[in-house]
Amino acid sequence: MSAKKMVCKNKIRYGILDRKEVVYVTTDGKYNIEFIVDKDMWLNHLNKYNWTASMANNRATVKTSIKGTTKSVHTVICEIIYNEEDMWGRSVDHINVNKYDNRVSNLRLVSHRINSMIQQNYENIKIYETQNICGKTQYMSHFMINGKRYYKNSVNKEVVEQFINDNIHNIFNKREQAIKDAEKKERIYELKRSIKGMLENNEHNELNDILKDLLGIDILEKSILPNK
Numbered sequence: 001m002s003a004k005k006m007v008c009k010n011k012i013r014y015g016i017l018d019r020k021e022v023v024y025v026t027t028d029g030k031y032n033i034e035f036i037v038d039k040d041m042w043l044n045h046l047n048k049y050n051w052t053a054s055m056a057n058n059r060a061t062v063k064t065s066i067k068g069t070t071k072s073v074h075t076v077i078c079e080i081i082y083n084e085e086d087m088w089g090r091s092v093d094h095i096n097v098n099k100y101d102n103r104v105s106n107l108r109l110v111s112h113r114i115n116s117m118i119q120q121n122y123e124n125i126k127i128y129e130t131q132n133i134c135g136k137t138q139y140m141s142h143f144m145i146n147g148k149r150y151y152k153n154s155v156n157k158e159v160v161e162q163f164i165n166d167n168i169h170n171i172f173n174k175r176e177q178a179i180k181d182a183e184k185k186e187r188i189y190e191l192k193r194s195i196k197g198m199l200e201n202n203e204h205n206e207l208n209d210i211l212k213d214l215l216g217i218d219i220l221e222k223s224i225l226p227n228k
Helices: 037-045 072-082 112-122 158-201 203-217
Strands: 011-017 020-026 032-040 054-057 058-064 071-073 090-094 107-110 128-131 135-144 148-154
Touching: 020 037, 032 037, 032 072, 032 107, 037 112, 058 072, 071 072, 072 107, 090 112, 107 112, 112 158, 135 158, 148 158, 158 203
Parallel strands: none
Antiparallel strands: 011 020, 020 032, 054 058, 058 071, 090 107, 128 135, 135 148
């Protein structure tokens, strides 16, 4: 007897974004969150499942259940487009910082450490509603990027929105540069750790084979390292 097939209850609407066909999907259940996916990804893969949302710390996570395991929509998509080796030890970053934009072009893999760093810096780019001492409503945006503090406070929400818009290009340029710098440093550290580990374990031949394959350098032939 075949297993019961999950019925998709999500409301959808089709649209065009950046000249490509997309699907706007609304989560089913208590929280109705609209998220974006590529049309072909929806039709070929994602419409097999029912998508819901959970809420924690004013943040919604779009998720489904696959073979008894709860998975977020961006994780499901990345498991389709990447292999296990690519996914190992890495997190999914939304390039435009919109967690509900799950188009393939907006998803990339970064290390857990880099993901933690950029989330701390960029998830707070939003507008907060507060009350001043006179009881009047105020709107505030306050965040830090690469050591530079951005701050705007006004009784006019449009003023704060304009402040963010005026700085958004600079903000995302700094974000991309911070990621590139962190990834470069991470690659260097990983390479140093790998070479150090191979030397400590007398894996000279293995290291020699790698350098010959990548750079055409035979360190044993040049007597740079002793044979085992």
